[in-house]
Amino acid sequence: MSPRAFSSEVDPGSRKENASRQRARAPFRSNRNGKGSNRSPRVSGHALLLIAAAPVLLFLLLPSLIIVPMALSKSQMIQFPPEWISLHSFSDYLGDRQWVDSTLLSFQVTITAVLIGAVTGGGAAIALHGRSFAGKGVLVGLIMMPIVIPVVVLALGDYLLFAQLRLLGGWVPIAIAHGVLATPYVFISAQTSLTSELNPALVRSARSLGARPCSVLYHVYWPAIRPGVLAGSMLGFAVSFDEVVLALFLQGASAVTLPVRTFSAIQYELTPKIAASASLFLALALVALALQALAARKTGRLS
Amino acid sequence: MSMAEAIKTSRRALRRDGAGQVRNLVWLFLPLAALYGMFALLPLGMIVRFSMANGLENFRSVLASPLLLRAATNTLVISLTTTAVTLGLAMPVAAALWRSGPGLHRLIMAFVLLPFWTAVLIKNFAWAVLLQDNGVVNGLLQAAGLGPFTLLHNRLAVLIGMVHFVLPYAIFPIYTAMREIDPRIERAARSMGASTASVIWHVILPLIMPGIAAAALLVFIVSTGFFITPVILGAPSDMMISNLIDYYVHELTNFNNAAALALLVALLLAPVIVLQQRVARRGQYGVA
Numbered sequence: 001m002s003p004r005a006f007s008s009e010v011d012p013g014s015r016k017e018n019a020s021r022q023r024a025r026a027p028f029r030s031n032r033n034g035k036g037s038n039r040s041p042r043v044s045g046h047a048l049l050l051i052a053a054a055p056v057l058l059f060l061l062l063p064s065l066i067i068v069p070m071a072l073s074k075s076q077m078i079q080f081p082p083e084w085i086s087l088h089s090f091s092d093y094l095g096d097r098q099w100v101d102s103t104l105l106s107f108q109v110t111i112t113a114v115l116i117g118a119v120t121g122g123g124a125a126i127a128l129h130g131r132s133f134a135g136k137g138v139l140v141g142l143i144m145m146p147i148v149i150p151v152v153v154l155a156l157g158d159y160l161l162f163a164q165l166r167l168l169g170g171w172v173p174i175a176i177a178h179g180v181l182a183t184p185y186v187f188i189s190a191q192t193s194l195t196s197e198l199n200p201a202l203v204r205s206a207r208s209l210g211a212r213p214c215s216v217l218y219h220v221y222w223p224a225i226r227p228g229v230l231a232g233s234m235l236g237f238a239v240s241f242d243e244v245v246l247a248l249f250l251q252g253a254s255a256v257t258l259p260v261r262t263f264s265a266i267q268y269e270l271t272p273k274i275a276a277s278a279s280l281f282l283a284l285a286l287v288a289l290a291l292q293a294l295a296a297r298k299t300g301r302l303s
Numbered sequence: 304m305s306m307a308e309a310i311k312t313s314r315r316a317l318r319r320d321g322a323g324q325v326r327n328l329v330w331l332f333l334p335l336a337a338l339y340g341m342f343a344l345l346p347l348g349m350i351v352r353f354s355m356a357n358g359l360e361n362f363r364s365v366l367a368s369p370l371l372l373r374a375a376t377n378t379l380v381i382s383l384t385t386t387a388v389t390l391g392l393a394m395p396v397a398a399a400l401w402r403s404g405p406g407l408h409r410l411i412m413a414f415v416l417l418p419f420w421t422a423v424l425i426k427n428f429a430w431a432v433l434l435q436d437n438g439v440v441n442g443l444l445q446a447a448g449l450g451p452f453t454l455l456h457n458r459l460a461v462l463i464g465m466v467h468f469v470l471p472y473a474i475f476p477i478y479t480a481m482r483e484i485d486p487r488i489e490r491a492a493r494s495m496g497a498s499t500a501s502v503i504w505h506v507i508l509p510l511i512m513p514g515i516a517a518a519a520l521l522v523f524i525v526s527t528g529f530f531i532t533p534v535i536l537g538a539p540s541d542m543m544i545s546n547l548i549d550y551y552v553h554e555l556t557n558f559n560n561a562a563a564l565a566l567l568v569a570l571l572l573a574p575v576i577v578l579q580q581r582v583a584r585r586g587q588y589g590v591a
Contacts, residue, residue, distance in 0.1 A: 045499055046402050052395035057414040059392075060470060063429030064417055066439065070432060120338050123331035141580045143335065146343055148576050150528030152545040153565045156552060157346025160353055160562070180342050183335060213327045242422035245530050245545070249552070259424050266428055266535055278425045285420035289413065 067282050071275035089272035090279075099261060099273055103280070105171055106241060106258040112175035113240040114233050117182025121236075122229045124183075125190035126221050130200030140191075144184045147239075154180070155249035162250060169252030177246045182236030186229055193228025194221075231295065238288055242281065347569075353562035361563035371564070373540070374547040377533075381458070381543065382526035385465045389522050390515065392466065393473035400474070401481040419471040427535040430464050431455060434536075460536035468532070469525055473518040476583065480514025481507070513582060520579035527572060544568055 071089050093099050124143060128136065146154060154177070162173045198220070206220050247257040262277050354361055365371055400411050418426060433439050434454040444450035454460060484507065492506045530545040542550070548568070551561035 049395060049399045049402055050407075053399035053411070056392045056396050056470070057411065059467065060414050060418050063426050063433065063467065064421060066429055066433060067425065070429075116338065120335040123333075124335040127329050127332035137580075141577070142339075144580070145576075148524055148579070149569055149572065150545055152528065152530055152548050153350070153569050154343070154346060156548060156561055156565050157348075157350045158342065159552070160349040160558065161342070161346045164349065176338075176342050180338060183338065187335070217328070238420055238422075242424065244424055248549075259422065262424055262428075263531065263535075266424070266431070274428060278428060281422040281425045285417060285422070288420040289416050292416065293409075293413075 064282060064285075067275065067278045071272070071279040089276040092271070093273045093276035096273060098256075099258075099277065102256050102258045102261045103277075105255065109171055109175045109178060109247075109257060110237055110240040113178030113182050114236045116176065116179030117186045117236040118229055118233050120179070121183045121186025121188075121232060122190045122225060124187050125194055125225065125228070126217070128191070129194045129198070129221075130203065143187050146180050147184045151181075151243075151245045152249075155246045158246065159249045168250065169255060171255045173250045174247050174255060174257065177250060178240035178243060181243065181246070182233075182240055185235040185239065186232030189232035189235070190225050190228035193231075194225055197227075198224035227295065231292075234288055234291060238284070241284065350562045350565050350569075353559050354566045356559050361559040362567070365560050365563045365567070370542075370547055370550070374542050374544045377541060378527055378544040381461060381465065381529075381533075381541075382523050384462060385469060385526045386519055386523045388462070388466050389469050389473045390519055393470055393477055393518065396470075397474050397477040397481055400478045415471050415474055418467065423468055423531055424535075426467060427464050427532050430460065430467065431535055434460050434463070455536065456538045458537065458541055461533055461541050464532040464536045465526060465529060469522045472525055473522050476514045476518040476521065477511060478514075480511040480517075484510050517579065517583035520575060520582060524572065524575055524579055527568075 072086060128139075158173065158177045159168070162168045167173055203216060203220055206216050211219070242259060243257075244259045244263050247260045248263070251257070251260055258277060258280075262274055265271055265274050396411065396415065400408060400415075403411060435441075436451060436453065436455070438454075440454060441451040444452065488510075489502055489506055492502050497505070527543075528545060529543055530549065533541045533543045533546055544564070548561050548564050551557050551564060
């Protein structure tokens with residue numbers, strides 16, 4: 001089957017086919033359409049759906065539920081349920097120079113990466129807005145490439161490149177590599193928000209009324225693209241801050257990000273500091289969730 | 304000048320203006336082109352160069368390695384299993400999202416989005432704690448008079464960790480496809496006497512098929528690239544293809560073989576990625 005059959009041809013065809021099939025049956029079933037008979041099966045159907053979805057939702061939430069109690073455990077070993085409430089895993093974490101340095105480094109890397117992604121992804125979305133040309137689909141596919149190819153391929157390529165350039169060991173290569181990873185997220189959400197918010201004709205009319213490119217950018221594009229760039233930057237932040245593989249390949253003695261340190265600790269020493277850093281990651285996830293809910297309230301929709 | 308001519312001229316002027324506008328802002332593409340040229344294409348070029356450094360010898364050596372057979376089989380089996388299980392679990396959640404009122408919808412969305420925003424490392428770590436010999440899951444099983452079982456450092460643990468990670472990636476495209484169904488189609492089918500089962504089978508399923516296909520391909524692609532989960536939750540024998548590349552780099556320091564293997568992986572996965580991008584429409588990259 002050709003891939004196109006999925007997207008465009010199947011829908012209308014099957015819709016038509018179903019309509020005719022239902023029509024053929026209709027005369028024999030008309031007695032089932034009495035009032036009220038529609039309502040009760042739908043309600044119980046919804047209940048059935050929720051019963052089917054509930055275990056999956058519990059499965060999704062379960063790991064998040066045990067992270068904070070684990071961090072509050074008193075014992076040296078990581079365990080759940082905790083034996084006693086204590087903050088010593090946090091004081092351990094904050095008292096360890098290496099872990100604190102890694103945390104700060106992670107923020108530095110991530111903020112740089114998000115700035116790179118916002119400029120490149122947002123700029124590309126504006127440059128492509130309202131244009132249609134042969135190969136645009138391929139170009140967009142290429143822009144999305146960094147997040148669909150296995151990250152280890154990119155990590156190896158970056159490693160070989162930065163080794164050749166003798167730049168390995170600092171935080172800059174990690175920030176650049178993460179910038180490449182953040183770009184597609186900003187681009188795709190900026191593009192979505194431009195497509196839905198800004199009619200290209202509006203840009204043309206602003207131009208024909210004498211607006212300079214700079215003021216078109218600021219007064220026409222920026223309000224339309226801002227929500228997309230913000231949403232994409234948030235995704236980029238999460239992706240970069242959580243990323244292990246690129247940071248593992250490009251790490252140096254003074255450039256170990258928090259995820260890399262946590263990953264090594266999970267493999268080799270299992271200290272309570274892991275649970276403390278896990279709580280930080282969970283807190284960031286909650287902040288992201290809250291920001292997303294806030295943005296959804298503003299635009300009146302979720303996701 | 305006739306009216307028609309005037310309209311034609313002004314249209315042409317408008318079009319020229321539009322094209323001028325486009326040309327003015329095309330420079331905004333340059334940062335991305337520079338970034339990708341230097342730090343996406345050049346790295347791929349380095350991989351090609353290193354893999355071909357000894358002719359085809361490195362490809363031969365990688366393909367002859369028994370480790371490759373193991374890692375490739377693991378990757379294929381684990382990814383296909385993850386895809387199948389994930390689709391099965393994602394369908395009821397997507398449908399519940401679609402059919403619920405605003406309050407319940409928001410609650411379910413929060414359940415899906417919290418793990419989506421949580422670092423994969425932390426999710427895997429939490430699963431390791433949950434699944435360990437004296438962990439919560441074994442505690443519950445023992446309370447029910449079962450076990451204890453060895454749940455950690457095996458294939459099952461890897462699958463649990465991976466399905467948990469990719470579930471949101473499957474839920475969003477399927478839910479998006481469901482939301483785009485015109486409710487009048489379903490109403491029409493029902494008014495003509497179709498049962499719920501027949502509405503689901505003959506009306507809804509064909510309409511969300513593109514979403515399901517996009518979700519399946521995305522989940523498969525993401526699954527093949529897993530690196531951390533097999534290390535934290537699996538046994539050494541659960542090594543996947545990414546771990547083998549890492550092994551060549553960090554254990555054997557054989558960059559040529561690592562590059563040859565990375566190139567093979569990229570080439571094998573390229574058609575699947577192209578197919579996924581053709582099938583997917585909106586909602587294809589998670590929540591974006």
